[in-house]
Amino acid sequence: MNISKDCAVTLRLKVSDAQGQVIENGKDPVSYLHGGYGNLIPKLEEALEGQAVGFKGSWTLSPADAFGERDESLVQTIAKTDFPPGVKVGGQLEGRGPDGSQMVLTVVKIKGPQVILDGNHPLAGKTLLISAQVLEVRAASGEEIAHGHVHGAHGHQH
Ligand code: ZN
Numbered sequence: 001m002n003i004s005k006d007c008a009v010t011l012r013l014k015v016s017d018a019q020g021q022v023i024e025n026g027k028d029p030v031s032y033l034h035g036g037y038g039n040l041i042p043k044l045e046e047a048l049e050g051q052a053v054g055f056k057g058s059w060t061l062s063p064a065d066a067f068g069e070r071d072e073s074l075v076q077t078i079a080k081t082d083f084p085p086g087v088k089v090g091g092q093l094e095g096r097g098p099d100g101s102q103m104v105l106t107v108v109k110i111k112g113p114q115v116i117l118d119g120n121h122p123l124a125g126k127t128l129l130i131s132a133q134v135l136e137v138r139a140a141s142g143e144e145i146a147h148g149h150v151h152g153a154h155g156h157q158h
Pocket of ligand 1: 149
């Protein structure tokens, strides 16, 4: 079976950044629903379209093809007194961006009475080195398509 829309695909996926920092080590296979459900970077889905079990590939994705360029306007400084106690570097919270849309903000720095929050995706601005091996391809169930993700051992368990 070749990968096409509404296939459940299991991959061995390794991802690192251009500095060699490992983001995903590939030890545990991952399953995703193919066909633009936002489970996988679109560029990677494009590269896997039409491939079958046994296919292996590796790609270098620019930030624009991966998680986008960094947007410095998404970095905000907030007074520490506006936070509940226990705010920590690396912590994440839901907040609002400059346009009022909801986004996940990461605490990047605490500088005296100020907390610096970053609304960029943690991988924004990074060039990613990705390798993938296709381990399994099957038709997704109607329930998986309705949920927009794959169930089972390497997918969602609920
Ligand atoms: Zn589900």
